[in-house]
Amino acid sequence: MASKAPQATTATRGNGRGKERLRFENVTKRYPPRSGGSGHVLAVEGVDFAIADGEVVSLIGPSGCGKSTLLHMASGLDGVSEGRVFVDGEPVTGPNPHVAFMLQKDLLLPWRTIRENVEFGQEIRHIGAASRRERSLALLAKYHLADFAENYPHELSGGMRQRAALARTMALGPDVLLLDEPFSALDAQTKMVLQNDLARTLREDRKTALLITHDLVEAVALSDRVLVMSRRPGRIIREMIIDLPCADNPLGRQHHPHTGDFVRELMGLLDIGHVELATA
Numbered sequence: 001m002a003s004k005a006p007q008a009t010t011a012t013r014g015n016g017r018g019k020e021r022l023r024f025e026n027v028t029k030r031y032p033p034r035s036g037g038s039g040h041v042l043a044v045e046g047v048d049f050a051i052a053d054g055e056v057v058s059l060i061g062p063s064g065c066g067k068s069t070l071l072h073m074a075s076g077l078d079g080v081s082e083g084r085v086f087v088d089g090e091p092v093t094g095p096n097p098h099v100a101f102m103l104q105k106d107l108l109l110p111w112r113t114i115r116e117n118v119e120f121g122q123e124i125r126h127i128g129a130a131s132r133r134e135r136s137l138a139l140l141a142k143y144h145l146a147d148f149a150e151n152y153p154h155e156l157s158g159g160m161r162q163r164a165a166l167a168r169t170m171a172l173g174p175d176v177l178l179l180d181e182p183f184s185a186l187d188a189q190t191k192m193v194l195q196n197d198l199a200r201t202l203r204e205d206r207k208t209a210l211l212i213t214h215d216l217v218e219a220v221a222l223s224d225r226v227l228v229m230s231r232r233p234g235r236i237i238r239e240m241i242i243d244l245p246c247a248d249n250p251l252g253r254q255h256h257p258h259t260g261d262f263v264r265e266l267m268g269l270l271d272i273g274h275v276e277l278a279t280a
């Protein structure tokens, strides 16, 4: 078992930004042995942090340290072994319509058009056809997909599909977004466009977000705070406040003279080694 690592302190207070949206309270997760295996997997241990309303926080850490596990517990798709997770002060016991989850894979249903995919969640909640349609078309316009509403997923590029997934994620007007490496499968140029769309949405609509990424520049460009996790069992070993301007403009932030310093420090914490970074 890992030694006790220091826990973030300001994170525990939600960074003092007002109403708390999401809180992990001393959360530990143990998975039962996989079939044929022996011994439990201690995925995360004693994770303790909170995110305030309108805050965007990135979670970074080595592969397998339990980042996705934390998001699954926040979404209510999986339970904790110890500790508690709260959304808006209520313990999470199952999926919550105010919390949306977006993954690297777009998971669009191939037999539905893009519009029908965006409407899927609203359909399940029995929202009427006319308002569903109005909402989905407005979202598709917002994400530059108005001309593709009646196309099927296979007719779209990877970047467009992920934009459609973003529209679907926003369709029920969630307050909290859980984003698990949403752009990691995209090429660099497409990724930049989507980062920009996401940042604008998060800031204009004042969403609260917990974003997992392996891209340290992305973490700095999009976030108010970055939480760094240790190797498994994952614990929060460091909190970094990203006090840069232009949170709604990731491209601008990437060019900010201090971005490189943040990224270098994160690389050091992840033990990635030192290389000169060109951020301009």
Ligand SMILES: Nc1ncnc2c1ncn2[C@@H]1O[C@H](COP(=O)(O)OP(=O)(O)O)[C@@H](O)[C@H]1O
Pocket: 031, 032, 033, 034, 041, 042, 043, 061, 062, 063, 064, 065, 066, 067, 068, 069, 070, 232
């Ligand atoms: N459903 C599961 N059953 C058993 N072990 C799991 C399960 N999901 C994840 N794990 C294990 O828990 C650890 C953390 O996984 P994960 O949260 O996916 O890490 P990350 O997202 O940081 O790469 C890994 O060792 C992984 O193999």
Ligand SMILES: [Mg+2]
Pocket: 067, 068, 069, 180
């Ligand atoms: Mg993962």
